[in-house]
Amino acid sequence: MNELPIRFITTQLNKDLIPLQLYTVGSNIQNALHRPMGFSATQVLITLSGSGRIRIKGQHDRVAAKKHAFIIYEGIPHEYFPISDEPWLVGFISIRGASVPTMLQNMELKNGEVLPINELELLWNLAEHIWALAEHNQPELIWKLSELLYSFLLEFRKQTLFFSYHTPKVDRSNPSEAILEHVTTILKEHYTQPISLSEVSKASGYSHQHLNRLFRQYFGVTLNQYLQNLRILHAVDLIERNKHITLNEIADELGLDSRYFTRLFKKNMGMSPGEYKRKVHCQ
Structure with a gap:
């Protein structure tokens, strides 16, 4: 799988109007990253190759090998870094919105939990579709991206359930x-x-x-x-x-x-x- 340059959605509508909104999407060779104040959106991260270690405040360290994914909630201090000889290729989707905490809770997707993925290509194809649509970064696409995000999260839950x-x-x-x-x-x-x-x-x-x-x-x-x-x-x-x-x-x-x-x-x-x-x- 190739790297997908990060794409930002700069148009953010009222979070109560569209309670599930895309912020960033892409994939990259991940180097060490330390966020003592957390990130401004909830992140879904997927190891496409290599492996890395995730360290979240108040939790024990976890390892995300290939075909494993983890979620880090908005505003939670964390760091992660590669630990394999092979480059750690990480796909990511970050989301914002009023419904995100409730949706993750209802889906029983816990902060920092590393989960193996059953069919990586199927899940990542959905992410690539979101990435392709995000290129245009137009206000009228916010609704469509919200629909795709919901489909992605449902598939993510299915693939890890x-x-x-x-x-x-x-x-x-x-x-x-x-x-x-x-x-x-x-x-x-x-x-x-x-x-x-x-x-x-x-x-x-x-x-x-x-x-x-x-x-x-x-x-x-x-x-x-x-x-x-x-x-x-x-x-x-x-x-x-x-x-x-x-x-x-x-x-x-x-x-x-x-x-x-x-x-x-x-x-x-x-x-x-x-x-x-x-x-x-x-x-």
Whole structure:
């Protein structure tokens, strides 16, 4: 993916009139950046290649590898900087408006949370479309850009949802959605134990094949991939919170063989757990 020169939308209408407005969009090779006073807009940042470390006041450091994204709320002190040999190419969209805090809260998108992206190209194509339209920077386009921003945030939530600990909100009158809630609850309560997906299927009353179809429909991944992502998310949390934890201890915590855990982590994160740990905790 190529760099996209930053584009600014200088026309900002009343934030109550258009509660979701684009401020900047683009992508660049990111160098170290320190913002002790925060930024004047909420930022959605996506690692397109390389990796970087994010440091937000009051939180532990996090690493955003390729195909990972994070959001930094408006006005929050932060800094981030590259940590890989490969240049850290970061795509960004910054947004303003009265509805932004409520929308992010309703979508359960937390400040500073790093989330893997399921289909990077699909999400970034939407960002490129916004970037192309922003070239004109005309007042009459503000409304269209607001529509595209809303679509982008919905797609962002969809692409990162199945990596979240949160159980999706479902319509319990819909049998398929009710069973999804039941199965995801089982997985989230038992993912640190050796778990048989055939037993999970049996407990749901559905065949493994049918459950896979439901998970692909709602989350874009199979039942097994959903379980793996829960484990990786927990492993990342353990590494970030405890610099002294060993890889064997993490594997044991997840109920996995250490060699299998290492392969699984590298497949999902683009680096080994040992390398991730060094990047997170290096001073």
